[in-house]
Amino acid sequence: MSTLTQDVRYALRQLRKTPAFTITAILTLALGIGANAAIFTLVHAVLLQSLPVAEPSRLIRIGSKITCCVNSGAPDDGDNILFSTQTYQQLKQGVPEFEELAAIQAGFAYRPVIARRDGAQAEARSSMGEFVSGNYFQTFGLNPQAGRLLTEADDIAGAPIVAVMSYDTxxxxxxxxxxxxxxTFWINTKAVTVAGIAPKGFYGDRLSSTPPNFYLPIESMPVLANVGYVHDPETHWLDIIGRVKPGVALGPLQQKVSAIVKQSIADNKDFIGDKGKALLAKTHVGLAPGGAGIEEMKDQYASNLRILMTISALVLLIACANIANLLLVRGMGRKTEMSVRTALGAMRRRIIGQLLTESLILALLSGFAGLAVAFAGTQMLLRMVFNGANRLPIQASPSPIVLGFALLLSLVTGVVFGIAPAWIAAQAQPADALRSGTRATSTGASLLQKGLVVLQAGLSLVLLVGAGLFSQNLAKLQHKDLKLESHNRYIVHINPQTAGYMAPQLEALYRTIEDRFHAVPGVKKVGISTYTPMEDNNWGNYLQVQGQPTHGIGASFVKTNAEYFASVGTHLLAGRGFTMRDTAAAPTVTIINQKLAQQLFQNSSPLGQHIGPPKSPGDYEIVGVVEDTAYTDVKWENHGMYFVPMMQRPASDTGPADKDEGLYAGAIVLQTERPMDNVEALARRTLASINPNLSVVKFQTFNAQIADRFTDDRTIARLTMLFGGLALLLASVGLYGVTSYTVARRTSEIGIRMALGAERASVVAMILRSAMLQAGIGLAIGIPVALFCVRYVKSQLYNISSVDPSVLAGAVVTLALAAGLAGLIPARRAASTDPAQALRME
Known part of the structure; x- marks a missing residue:
């Protein structure tokens, strides 16, 4: 212990004596450690964090995949993911292996509620409301922050409606x-009592950028949300998560759950006939760990975070190579000291230990500095990766796990980058201290030092190529022709259902919305639709041409009013658009896009043909064809779509219209004559004048909505450019340091050369040639590595399967210029050497 204390004190004295070296080393390594700690903070929060609940390891999710939101029909692969209320009740009663089994509304973020606190001055707000089973909180083993949580008694039809509010809200x-x-709160115009507050730190059963504000019982959903599928055995809309009893084997449990699910859905219409029976035979259910919740954000961000973790690790490796070079230079400078210590009897093991102690202290100091970088970096990453998420359940402050990660990373890097310099410095021979001169020409930097520079150059090239690829990917996406007009367009998201409107009232409401907005000065077109292009939404169905025996083709559909196509800039190519005469009482019609026309009719005219679901292919007459426009995602190409008048239902649908959710509009698209900066306020006032409960769920310009669909790609492009630039800087510093050291070691040689008549230009060329040779070898290594690595990020790129020559050339030129600049500075210094002064030093 005394030896360690002595080594620590000596190491601190040595570092204090060389402040330039110490500060440079700490800042260099802090950047590498800080970048890794910042990325790890996000990786831990998104990929590794467990729910803040009791014994998360015993939570099991039924359904091994993620999907959304309300589905009917049978999955082609037989893998059931969402479940009906009936299936949930049968599982709850028939699987005693679960201590508790809770049901959760899937895709609650797509169905916000309108909440208003009781009181004359209270304003109605769009809020996230998640409908859950009465035993939801009990399944997670939670206690209330205040008041009480939901119970089974709350989740009974006819029970007084209560809610639990989130702690953050x-x-x-x-x-x-x-x-x-x-x-009392008025949720969707119905009185609801707040029973209690959810525990602090609990953001729901999934990591989401829009966690719930209110938790509501499932049985209150028909009343609050006016939906008819809660007790429909053929509608699958629930996620299920349960807590298994200790010692339960998951294999037999999965077989039992699959058997109950198969029995529960056997009478559904989708499993009638030979095809249905074949689908039923394939029906099964997967089980997945539920301790991290329903992992929507994990699926969404996992690949991007892994890429960033790899990139930050490469940056740390470059930083370590830099520090190793600094320590090698420092070790060469202390060669005489080591020789004297060896001559006085110091053992080589003791010298290595002391030098490693210096490296570890340097690394630990860098780790503490890196935590500051990590904190600031995490804040920046949160803003970039999760743009607009103001209630994201991720803590940017260093947690004990992140602190431990940074400490471990510091210790590992301290040993890794310190072991080689310590070993080399410890090889000093006692006779070296006695030699009084070195008339021999110095060899400059060691092979190891040059090798480290080559490594940095190669890794930097890989990161620069990656930055170029992701930037090229973003440019391709952003410059793709979406066949949309976004200028002077504004998207106003609404939810008439939550404002208390019933289906028979909707047609009059839509006419009123059109009239009121047309009366606003500057408004040119008023489009109304279920959803709009380039937003995270999609409604799908299978279609078949009447009179043709072909199998159904999957297509998306949107319900719209007459001005919708003009409002989003979609052009009509054939036939007619919708008119005011296409009402609920008029013959059912549809407009299809070019791709669907090609899929269904090849080169024939689709006008006048009838299409519909396979069981009723005559539902709609095709009256027009529009161009293909981008909807959910620009990467979703060759995508068939059809459009239906807002109030029309399929001709074969004879069910009650008052429960048809497809009649409810989700968005208003306003086209104005000129740019206007007060459209949101105008929209809120206009809707409030129609109905105070008709709140704006979300407002965006059309340009902003489109830009949001590129957020992930933009983030990756920016961060790879940031890390690529950091790697380039570190590699340039490394090359500069080695070249400067070479010049210092060869001062005598350069002085003799110049005394013998060497030109300044030849000296500059000699030094530059050495620097560029190291960079060139790094390029030669980095190019094939970069080409090889493309296969691992190809899935993240749009129509890019290999490195574009321009990207590769740009990366090579950038690195070559940086290397040239890093070598030119010490080369010019070498050319300024005074021969007489150099010989006097010799």
Whole structure:
């Protein structure tokens, strides 16, 4: 212990004596450690974090995949993911291996509620409301922050409607007001009592950028949301998660759950006939760990975070190579000291230990500095990766796990980059201290030092190529012709259902919306639709041509009003558009896009033909064809779509219209004559004048909505450019350091050359040639490595399967210029050497 204390004190004295070296080393390594710690903070929060619940390891999710939101029909592969309420009840009763089994509304983020606190001055707000089973909180083993949580008694039809408010909502919107508990809120125009507050730190059963504000019982959903599928055995809309009893084997449990699910859905219409029976035979259910919740964000961000973790690791490797070079230079400078210590009897093991102690202290100091970089970097990454998520359940402050990660990373890097310099420095011979001169020409930098520079150059090229590829990918996406007109267009998301409108009232509502907005000065077109292009939404169905025996073709559909196509800039190519005469009582018609026309009719005219689901292919008459426009994602190409008038239902649908959710519009598209900066305020006032409960769920310009679909690609492009630039800087510093060291070691040689008549230009060329040779070898290694690595990021790129020559050339030129600049500075210094001064030093 005394030896270690002595080594630490000596190491601190040595580092204090060389402040330039110490500061440079700490800052260099802090950047590498900080970048890795920042990325690890996100990786831990998104990929590794467990739910803040009791014994998360015993939570099991039924259904091994993620999907959304309300589905009917049978999956082609037989893998059931979502479940009906009936299936959930049968599983709850028939699988005693679960201590608790909870059901959760899938895709609640797509169905916000309108909430208003009881009181004359309260304003209705769009909020996230998640419908859950009464035993939801009990399944997770949670206790309330205040009041009480939901119980089984709350989840009974006809029971008084209660809600649990999230802790963040309670604090941020109501400042922790205790009168909230037991108070009344008007949710979707219905009175609801807040029973209690969810525990602090609990953001729901999934990591989401829009966690719930309110938790509501499933049985209140028909009343609050006016939906008819809650008790429909053929509609699958629930996620299920349960807590298994200790010692339960998952294999037999999965077989049992699959058998109950198969029995539950056997009478559904989708499993009638030979094809249905074949689908039923394939029906099964997967089980997945549920301790991290329903992992929507994990699936969404996992690949991008892994790419960033790899990139940051390469940056750390470059930083370590830089530090190793600095320590090698430092070790050469202390060669005489080591020789004297060896001559005085110091053992080589003791010298290596002391030098490693210096490296470890340097690494630990860098680790602490890296935590500051990590904190600031995590804040930046949160803003970039999760743009617009103001209530994201991720803590940017260093957690104990992140602190441990940074400490471990510091220790590992301290040993890795310190072991070789320590070993080389410890090889000093006692006789070296006695030699008084070195008339021999110095060899400059060692092979190891040059090898480290080559490594840095090669890795930097790989990162620069990666940055170029992701930037090229972003440019391709952003410059793709979406066949849309986004200028002077504004998207106003609404939800008439939550404002209390019933289906028979909707046609009059839509006419009123059109009239009121047309009365606003500057508004040119008013489009109304279920959803709009380039938003995260999609409604799909299977279609078949009447009179043709072909199998159904999958297509997406949108319900619209007459001005919708003009409002989004979609052009009509054949036939006619929708008119005011296409009402609920008029013959059912549809407009299809070019791709669907090609899929269904090849080169024939589709006008006048009838299409519909395979069981009723005569539902709609095709009256027009529009161009292919991008909807959910620009990468989703060759995508068939059809459009239906807002109030029309399929001709074969004879069910009650008052429960048809397809009649409810989700968006208003406003086209204005000129740019206007007060459209949101105008929209809110206009809707409030129609109905105070008709709130704006979300407002965006059309340009902003389109830009949001490129957020992930933009983030990756920016971060790879940031890390690529950092790697280039570190590699340039490394090359500069080695070249400067070479010049210092060869001062005598250069002085003799110049005394014998060497030109300044030849000296500059000699030094530059050595620097560029190292960079060139790094390029030669980095190019094939970069070409090889493309296969691992190809899935993240749009129509890019190999490195574009321009990207590769740009990366090579950038690195060559940086290397040239890094070598030119010490080369010019070498050419300024005074021969007489150099010989006097010799």
């Amino acid at each position: 309670w604090q941020n919107q109501f400042s922790g007001d205790t009168s909230i508990i037991g108070g």
